[in-house]
Amino acid sequence: MNPSLKLGLVLIISFELAFMQSVIANLIVAGLGLIYLILKRVSPKKILWMLVVSIIPVFGTWFSFYTHGAGDAMHSAWLLSTRIYAYIFLGGILSYTGTVDELLGSLEQNCHLPSKFVYGTLGAFNFAPRVVLTVKQMKTAAMMRGEALHVWSPEIFFKSILISLRWSDNLSQAMVSHGFNETTTRTHYDTFAIPWWNWPVAGICLVGLQFLAFSGLF
């Protein structure tokens, strides 16, 4: 499925899910998401990880509604804890069945997002592994001077800003010197089309969602 359409669909479903009051609908959405992930051959390790990582928040949500809920606390507890699973599998669809490059490329071509946003973001994302490394280096360097940097220390953010400034300068200069232009129209090597069957599939998903939303399931 076209990445932009997939993003739009997942966002609409996630948004509407927030207003739905049905445990069964949550389970159906979560189940369909899981089936899609399995059909797309996402590795079982990733799926297992999604299940494991959600145990604490799901249990925490369930138990806090159980103890502090008003009204039908049991229904709230099950509703909000199953909703977490629906969100996690919907998110998994975006994270694991497509790449950032595809998504951004498709947003540029299909949704006409300005190219400076697409390539500026893309350039920055390619720094992600180095950013993680740099944060570790900053912490280690500070420890060698006998200082511990925490998330509440302004210094760690200040250093990050310094590096972001330098890298964004270098990145934009490098891009411009390689021929990037913000204003002219671009040609594309990888083109993203929206196949005709995407529209009926998206339509069926949305109509199905309305059935779940308004059928009054438990």
Place this chain on the structure above:
Amino acid sequence: MNRQTTSNKTSALSYSLRDVAFIALTGVFCGAIFFGTSLSYNFLAAGLAAIGLGPFANDVLLGLWMIAGPLAAMLTQKIGASTIGELLGSFVEMILGGQWGAATLISGLVQGVGNGLGFAMTGYKRFDKLGLLLSTITGTLITFGWSMINEGYGKYNLGFLLLLLLVRFISIGFFAGVLVYWINKLVEKSGILNRD
């Protein structure tokens, strides 16, 4: 003078490639710094969950998720910068493997708009204590409204709800307010933004 005070209305709306890369990189950094703490989030959540206070883990740390937005707004002083910063930040969190997936994007948007409203109320003129204070207030109220719907906060009893609101305001007030103010002061003192 630094470029913040010389920026006028037209430049407040237009983003250059460098601005976009800068906001995105800052978002990636905030995400990376935050992910250093995701382990502690799970410990905190587990501890609180055991005594029926699970959602507090969320509310105590929410401010941390919301640093990127006001930081981008304060540093670039552009209209919509906090929304873009927060949205890019949440996109990074989603890609780096945050546990909330697509919901992250929606909450990122809600948080960004919430923060941005505060700056909008000053007509995008006060990128200082007042702007930040307003942005933490609107940020708290808007995100809390979304939590009422999305995380079902509306179904808690009133005392618990007010406590959650208070904790959230303290968290956002500190991380997205006081901390951002401190960072901005360091940046202004160093003069690193005088680069145009």
